[in-house]
Amino acid sequence: MGYFSIEAEQAVLGAILKSPDLIYETALQPEKFYHAGHRIIFEQMILLRDAEKKIDFVSLVASLGDQMQELGGTSYLLQLSQSVPTVANFTEHERIVNSKYLMRTGMESLGEVYGAGLDNPAEFAAELMDIAEKIGDESRIKEGFVHIRDGLENHFNQLQEKKYSDKPIGFSTAGTALDRITGKWQRQTLNIIAARPSVGKTAFMLNNARKNASEGMAVAMFSLEQPESQLYDRMVAAECLIEGERIRTGQLRDEEWAKYVTAFTKMVELNLYIDDTPGLSIQEIRSAVRKLKKKHPDLIVFLDYLQLVRGGKKFDNRNMEVGYVSTSLKQMARENDIPVVALAQLSRGVEQRQDKRPMMSDLRESGNIEQDADTITFLYRDDYYDKETEKKNIIECIVAKNRNGGVGTAEMINMKQYGKFADLDISHHELKDRRQGA
The missing domain is CATH 1.10.860.10 (DNAb Helicase; Chain A)
Structure with missing residues (x-):
């Protein structure tokens, strides 16, 4: 033809x-x-x-x-x-x-x-993907106007399905208070978790991933900063409530070995996939997600962290590259009908203010992140800056943007020695019992 x-x-x-x-x-x-x-x-x-x-x-x-x-x-x-x-x-x-x-x-x-x-395969792939997306967008049939009768009938059917379906609505966050504010993570959304280094972004992501997988979802994690083995150390510590240092050195007591074996038998059954390849391009990530989505319809993707993903082609400046990655992640969420949760670094501007709680302007290197994201949650620990604070071991989850819901702050217990986050209303007795394996 x-x-x-x-x-x-x-x-x-x-x-x-x-x-x-x-x-x-x-x-x-x-x-x-x-x-x-x-x-x-x-x-x-x-x-x-x-x-x-x-x-x-x-x-x-x-x-x-x-x-x-x-x-x-x-x-x-x-x-x-x-x-x-x-x-x-x-x-x-x-x-x-x-x-x-x-x-x-x-x-x-x-x-x-x-x-x-071009002699760089990733750059070549990026150019091909841009061409494919442009043709796809322009060839998509435009439906035009929809009569309210048709639209509301479809809405009624969806609402009825939600009411009587056993499937959970949305993908849980790390805590119930945060769930109430965000309305959970929904399909086709890009969700940003942002904080300064060492506040607990990766641990927060691992807690979320473990929770989603235990609820029957498939989880894909792209770890561009830490190797796979370190993630296993941290997940096991949080699951067993064993101090991270003891997991890393292997110096486990007999009762801790028993807890580890119990956790091991549970965790190996989870549909949780990790790719720790450093320097991944956004094209490689989208390709991997597309393949995994074919196997697992109920999929959520975690990325650690956004600014480490390569754009795969040449850009005039760093801001343009980060913006391209951010927009591509949003497109990936839409085209695969999944939630995407990406960690992001904040600029040093936080450190210059008296109140060090993050703001939108602290997102590093691109305004596109704020524009593309459906939710933006900042993690803040007062004890990170003030050793005498009354809010010891408390992390604030500040939902600063929520396209489809409200904003606000949810507080959680941050057990740093285990890399574990828990709802604030969990009693100290319950936590003590968990540590002792009761």
């Missing part, structure tokens, strides 16, 4: 000559016509429309002027007007013209990428 259809182009132009009001309904532009003469004719039709003049044989001949002879004279216009017996298939002919245009531009873009002589 060729990358143009002269017949479809003729049918579009002929239909407009037969029924001039179609010029107000079409979304085509002159450059989408392959035949040079057809581009000129359609361009003149657009000019007549914008000048609020009727499009007919006489006005079009006058508008074309001297160009008329180059196009084959008035006989060609007559041929066009007679080329379609009915305008009933106008939409289909319009679709063909648009599809052929997308194929031509796609092949031209591929030729440019080939001609650029």
Whole structure:
């Protein structure tokens, strides 16, 4: 099949000559016509429309002027007007013209990428993905208006399904108070967890991942900062309530070994996947997620951390690259119908203020993060800055942005020695019993 259809182009132009009001309904532009003469004719039709003049044989001949002879004279216009017996298939002919245009531009873009002589596979993949996304976006059929009756019937069915379904609505966060504020993490959302280094972002992520997996979800973790073995140390410590240092050195007491074996038998059954490849590009991450989603429909993705992901191609500055990654993560959430939770570093600006609770402006390197995110939660520990604070071992989860709900602060217990987070209303007796294996 060729990358143009002269017949479809003729049918579009002929239909407009037969029924001039179609010029107000079409979304085509002159450059989408392959035949040079057809581009000129359609361009003149657009000019007549914008000048609020009727499009007919006489006005079009006058508008074309001297160009008329180059196009084959008035006989060609007559041929066009007679080329379609009915305008009933106008939409289909319009679709063909648009599809052929997308194929031509796609092949031209591929030729440019080939001609650029790229020798980096990741950069090459990034360029190909950009081309594919652009063609996909432009070829997507636009549904247009939806009558409220149809929309509300669909809404009713969804609401009924939520009411009577056994499946949980949304993916749980680390704590019930945080769940109440955020409404949990929903599908097709990008959720940012941001803090300064050493506040507890990774531990918070691991607590979340473990909770989601225990609730029957599949979890994918991309750890660009820490190796897989360190994540296992931290997850086991939090699960068993054994001090992290004892896990790292292997110096476990007999009762701790028993707790470890019990946790081991539970954790190996979880659908939890870790990729600790350093320097991953966003294209590699999207490809891996797409494959895993085919195996596990109920999937949530965690990323540690956003600013370490490579854009996979050249950018004018660092802000543009981080913005590209942020937008790509949002697209990944939408196209796979999953929640994506990405950790993010905050700038040093936090340290310069008297109140060191983070703000939106502290997000490092790109305003796109704030724009793309559906929720943004900052982690803050007062004992990180003030050793004498009354809020020892308390972490504040500050929900600063929530596109589909409220904002506020949820407090949780932060047991740093275990890398464990717990709801604030858990009693000290309960925690003591857990540590002792009761």
